[in-house]
Amino acid sequence: MQVLLRYASAMLGKTYDSQVCSAARALELVGERWTLLLVRDALFGGARRFSDFQKSLGIATNILATRLDGLVEGGMMERRRYSRNPDLYVYLLTDKGREFVPVIIALTEWGDRWAAPDGKPVLYSHTVCGGEISQQLTCAGCGEVRDPAEVHARPGPGMPAEMAARMLSGHS
Amino acid sequence: MQVLLRYASAMLGKTYDSQVCSAARALELVGERWTLLLVRDALFGGARRFSDFQKSLGIATNILATRLDGLVEGGMMERRRYSRNPDLYVYLLTDKGREFVPVIIALTEWGDRWAAPDGKPVLYSHTVCGGEISQQLTCAGCGEVRDPAEVHARPGPGMPAEMAARMLSGHS
Numbered sequence: 415m416q417v418l419l420r421y422a423s424a425m426l427g428k429t430y431d432s433q434v435c436s437a438a439r440a441l442e443l444v445g446e447r448w449t450l451l452l453v454r455d456a457l458f459g460g461a462r463r464f465s466d467f468q469k470s471l472g473i474a475t476n477i478l479a480t481r482l483d484g485l486v487e488g489g490m491m492e493r494r495r496y497s498r499n500p501d502l503y504v505y506l507l508t509d510k511g512r513e514f515v516p517v518i519i520a521l522t523e524w525g526d527r528w529a530a531p532d533g534k535p536v537l538y539s540h541t542v543c544g545g546e547i548s549q550q551l552t553c554a555g556c557g558e559v560r561d562p563a564e565v566h567a568r569p570g571p572g573m574p575a576e577m578a579a580r581m582l583s584g585h586s
Numbered sequence: 587m588q589v590l591l592r593y594a595s596a597m598l599g600k601t602y603d604s605q606v607c608s609a610a611r612a613l614e615l616v617g618e619r620w621t622l623l624l625v626r627d628a629l630f631g632g633a634r635r636f637s638d639f640q641k642s643l644g645i646a647t648n649i650l651a652t653r654l655d656g657l658v659e660g661g662m663m664e665r666r667r668y669s670r671n672p673d674l675y676v677y678l679l680t681d682k683g684r685e686f687v688p689v690i691i692a693l694t695e696w697g698d699r700w701a702a703p704d705g706k707p708v709l710y711s712h713t714v715c716g717g718e719i720s721q722q723l724t725c726a727g728c729g730e731v732r733d734p735a736e737v738h739a740r741p742g743p744g745m746p747a748e749m750a751a752r753m754l755s756g757h758s
Binding site: 436438439442443445454458471472489510514515516517518521526529534536537539540545546547549554555556559562563568569 | 602607608610612617619623631644661682684686687689691692693696697698700702705706709712716721722723725726727734736737738740744753
């Protein structure tokens with residue numbers, strides 16, 4: 415948590431600090447421009463070296479260095495030296511970074527539907543059987559969620575009492 | 587597409603324009619700071635009026651106005667007047683906006699796991715049966731995806747040939 419707060423503070427000035435919300439906390443870590451695309455390139459494009467990310471995104475090296483450092487400090491990537499004189503590093507995703515796959519696929523599916531007039535740019539398939547992969551909303555009770563309107567949010571154990579009360583009154 | 591490009595150009599200077607990627611295109615629309623939290627508040631917090639969003643996020647009114655206008659221009663929200671003298675509006679999600687539910691839930695699940703030391707701040711349940719809702723990676727071939735490492739990305743029909751070749755060579 416300390417690392418998270420320090421990172422958020424350094425990178426975003428704790429922009430979303432007043433938000434008791436896991437989506438907001440996720441955005442503190444990956445909401446900075448380019449950051450999520452770096453995770454995407456590491457996950458799906460085989461990017462590991464500084465130059466791999468640079469080739470893929472074509473952004474200024476100082477911005478790229480800041481973003482990669484932020485991912486390392488936020489615990490999403492690990493930096494390992496693979497050469498001395500000059501010192502060269504690879505950036506490897508940690509479990510915390512690898513588990514961003516569902517977020518990227520959810521974003522991709524939305525973009526495929528609403529912002530891909532020429533067809534899907536990328537297809538995701540299952541390395542085990544070759545089948546097409548997608549994200550689905552599922553219900554532990556009855557299995558399927560047919561419509562996003564069927565999703566209801568309510569305060570959980572991690573929400574302070576006064577905020578929970580406000581959230582519940584807003585819904586009534 | 588024209589609306590998307592105009593919006594992206596106005597809001598983000600076409601930051602990700604070189605990226606043929608649906609996740610990047612989604613970020614063009616909702617990657618600006620606060621924007622995704624506005625969608626969250628409209629989806630799950632019952633926010634409709636300018637003042638609803640302001641109360642929830644506590645951000646400067648000029649930033650809030652710019653973000654809401656951006657969501658309207660990007661086709662995620664619709665603005666409707668509900669009073670004259672003074673003119674007052676509600677901001678209602680379109681289908682395009684409502685379909686962001688899976689992205690927000692995927693972000694939430696990641697944040698719950700990696701950035702919620704006090705427990706989940708918000709729980710999502712199914713209005714139909716009350717069951718707990720989650721996002722799952724599924725495979726059209728064999729059903730389940732046990733590990734994010736089992737997801738492979740390859741060029742789809744919407745990717746220009748030369749970029750597809752580069753993507754394939756990067757994987758080889």
